[in-house]
Amino acid sequence: MQAISRAAALRNARTVLSHCVKQNRFDTLILDKLSVDEIERPGVVKCTMAVERNHLNLTGTLHGGVSATLVDIVGSLAIAAAGLESTGVSTDIQVSYLAAPKLGEQLVIRGFADKVGKTLAFTRVEIATLRDGHDQETLAVRGSHTKFVRGIQRMANEK
Amino acid sequence: MQAISRAAALRNARTVLSHCVKQNRFDTLILDKLSVDEIERPGVVKCTMAVERNHLNLTGTLHGGVSATLVDIVGSLAIAAAGLESTGVSTDIQVSYLAAPKLGEQLVIRGFADKVGKTLAFTRVEIATLRDGHDQETLAVRGSHTKFVRGIQRMANEK
Amino acid sequence: MQAISRAAALRNARTVLSHCVKQNRFDTLILDKLSVDEIERPGVVKCTMAVERNHLNLTGTLHGGVSATLVDIVGSLAIAAAGLESTGVSTDIQVSYLAAPKLGEQLVIRGFADKVGKTLAFTRVEIATLRDGHDQETLAVRGSHTKFVRGIQRMANEK
Amino acid sequence: MQAISRAAALRNARTVLSHCVKQNRFDTLILDKLSVDEIERPGVVKCTMAVERNHLNLTGTLHGGVSATLVDIVGSLAIAAAGLESTGVSTDIQVSYLAAPKLGEQLVIRGFADKVGKTLAFTRVEIATLRDGHDQETLAVRGSHTKFVRGIQRMANEK
Numbered sequence: 097m098q099a100i101s102r103a104a105a106l107r108n109a110r111t112v113l114s115h116c117v118k119q120n121r122f123d124t125l126i127l128d129k130l131s132v133d134e135i136e137r138p139g140v141v142k143c144t145m146a147v148e149r150n151h152l153n154l155t156g157t158l159h160g161g162v163s164a165t166l167v168d169i170v171g172s173l174a175i176a177a178a179g180l181e182s183t184g185v186s187t188d189i190q191v192s193y194l195a196a197p198k199l200g201e202q203l204v205i206r207g208f209a210d211k212v213g214k215t216l217a218f219t220r221v222e223i224a225t226l227r228d229g230h231d232q233e234t235l236a237v238r239g240s241h242t243k244f245v246r247g248i249q250r251m252a253n254e255k
Numbered sequence: 256m257q258a259i260s261r262a263a264a265l266r267n268a269r270t271v272l273s274h275c276v277k278q279n280r281f282d283t284l285i286l287d288k289l290s291v292d293e294i295e296r297p298g299v300v301k302c303t304m305a306v307e308r309n310h311l312n313l314t315g316t317l318h319g320g321v322s323a324t325l326v327d328i329v330g331s332l333a334i335a336a337a338g339l340e341s342t343g344v345s346t347d348i349q350v351s352y353l354a355a356p357k358l359g360e361q362l363v364i365r366g367f368a369d370k371v372g373k374t375l376a377f378t379r380v381e382i383a384t385l386r387d388g389h390d391q392e393t394l395a396v397r398g399s400h401t402k403f404v405r406g407i408q409r410m411a412n413e414k
Numbered sequence: 415m416q417a418i419s420r421a422a423a424l425r426n427a428r429t430v431l432s433h434c435v436k437q438n439r440f441d442t443l444i445l446d447k448l449s450v451d452e453i454e455r456p457g458v459v460k461c462t463m464a465v466e467r468n469h470l471n472l473t474g475t476l477h478g479g480v481s482a483t484l485v486d487i488v489g490s491l492a493i494a495a496a497g498l499e500s501t502g503v504s505t506d507i508q509v510s511y512l513a514a515p516k517l518g519e520q521l522v523i524r525g526f527a528d529k530v531g532k533t534l535a536f537t538r539v540e541i542a543t544l545r546d547g548h549d550q551e552t553l554a555v556r557g558s559h560t561k562f563v564r565g566i567q568r569m570a571n572e573k
Numbered sequence: 574m575q576a577i578s579r580a581a582a583l584r585n586a587r588t589v590l591s592h593c594v595k596q597n598r599f600d601t602l603i604l605d606k607l608s609v610d611e612i613e614r615p616g617v618v619k620c621t622m623a624v625e626r627n628h629l630n631l632t633g634t635l636h637g638g639v640s641a642t643l644v645d646i647v648g649s650l651a652i653a654a655a656g657l658e659s660t661g662v663s664t665d666i667q668v669s670y671l672a673a674p675k676l677g678e679q680l681v682i683r684g685f686a687d688k689v690g691k692t693l694a695f696t697r698v699e700i701a702t703l704r705d706g707h708d709q710e711t712l713a714v715r716g717s718h719t720k721f722v723r724g725i726q727r728m729a730n731e732k
Contacts, residue, residue: 115313116312116313121308121309121310121311122285122309122310122311122312122318122320122321123312123313123318125284125309126281126320149280150280150281150284151280151281152280152281153275153281153282154274154275154282155344159281159282159324159327160323160324160327160345160348161281161285161320161321161323161324161327161328162281162320164319164320164323164324164326164327164348164350165318165319165320165323165324167323168318168319168320168323169320185314185352185355186319186350186352187351187352187505187506187534187560188349188350188351188352188505188506188508188558188560188669189319189323189348189349189350189352190347190348190349190350190506190508190667190717191323191345191347191348191349192346192347192665192687192695192717192719193344193345193346193347193348194687194688194695195688196344210669210671210712210715211671211672211712215533215562215564216505216562218669218671218715220715235687235688238687238695238697238717240506240667240669240715240717242505242506242560242669244533244534246533346664346665346693346719347510347664347665347667347717347719349508349558349665349667351506351528351536351558351560353528353529353536354529369510369512369553369556370512370513370553374692374721374723375664375721377510377512377556379556394528394529397528397536397538397558399508399510399556399558399665401510401664401665401719403692403693405692433631434630434631439626439627439628439629440603440627440628440629440630440636440638440639441630441631441636443602443627444599444638467598468598468599468602469598469599470598470599471593471599471600472592472593472600473662477599477600477642477645478641478642478645478663478666479599479603479638479639479641479642479645479646480599480638482637482638482641482642482644482645482666482668483636483637483638483641483642485641486636486637486638486641487638503632503670503673504637504668504670505669505670506667506668506669506670507637507641507667507668507670508665508666508667508668509641509663509665509666509667510664510665511662511663511664511665511666514662
């Protein structure tokens, strides 16, 4: 995870996300406003997204399926940020729901590439809400996402 | 879970799903073709859905976020089928991905209300693909969905 | 999973368990009374065990760590019952606690080998309590156990 | 989680652990050497333990059941460290296995009380190995542990 620069990691994560959002329907419907903002440290990608109407459940809060989708996608972006050219296939996802973000709230979503091995990658995702005009984050959802990554090429380190 | 008839359980599950699909955007985008077909036995609801373009990921198979959403929703329908008038709030969801259903494949999705207590309900969901023209199902995804159901009314048993 | 007979599957599962219980301390302390009773159908192994003092938590019921250990071991036995000569390395385990078995209660523990692929095996485990003198089982714990099984040999089918 | 001092949180976590290890067999067998070292910040408890023979599986590494037990116990200690007088009943536990600690290795186990609500507490646990003579930790196991804590008293803030 130290092989590539943060700038390269950020570019790679953004490329993977743009492929998702361009080439298929589900990610486009849900994640077209997801922004990959920063590589906070090696293997940790920070994203942001506002809760929109498309993301709501029956009770007007963030749909559990959208949270799970964010655990899926942002875990994958952490793998991309670790330098893999694609992000593999999910084997297991787990999500815990601590609080329910509301329409309009700003989400900070962090993906952590805890381990990127030859066969499996273990990622973790935290979704927090941000108070208006404040920096304080409140954890709302967290998850674990294990992926099968065998045979995927790692980016060469840049000169 | 034996308090209500299968017919009442089926009606209740269909009512809950129709509320989801009518009143908000995410379920409408993803689940408008989900069909609640049958109460196979008390606490077990059988649904079907075909894999559409809207459900695909980058590689052209069922998106992990859609599978997780089905674990969310069909677990909730199992609670509705057990006679609760609404289905509570998710606390934990877990999903294992055994195989990747493809565009056009027919999915059989079963929700099992393993326990519906006063405070928590424990559900389980299995997503299988159905071979064309055959009855044979192949398990593709399975999940666990725990919900907080405190204070939700149970349907009266019908006369 | 249909390659070997039920008798061979049962023998293989028992061999794997006896290796665990003989060669190391943790399994010996916890699982020396675990009995592999039957292959109920291909890929489904039925075990039984009584709740003993060694298995209890502070409140006098089955310790969550013992339940998780049973999900670990009996999931592995299901892989053995599917014909693998050893059972690989865990990648993810999930456990839901529906009820708390008490001292002296008889447990029925079933392991299901939902899929045994070349690289990953997906198993599921259910722990139920048995009413004294009755056949009725009540589900107490269920779990999911994913294992890495690459390179493990499959038993030859017997003549 | 800010209501009690770190010293009180540490005392409370140690009291809960000593109850576990004194009053029942399973924790005594497995956890008698577990040490609650420090409250690193509010809601975060740091423990240490060496891998002993009792903790090993068939292949001579940390048993998956022991790891799951540590997720169970240290998640509970985080709740105690947040000021609850007892730590409730598990509803869901999830564990991911990134690496396999070996006999004699020193484990650093951190429990995080991500949220302690009126009914549910959400905790997370990380198990890392420590290189001999170094401070560098390598993450080996991580887990999530949700508990039902309704009706448990919170410690009064000390004067």
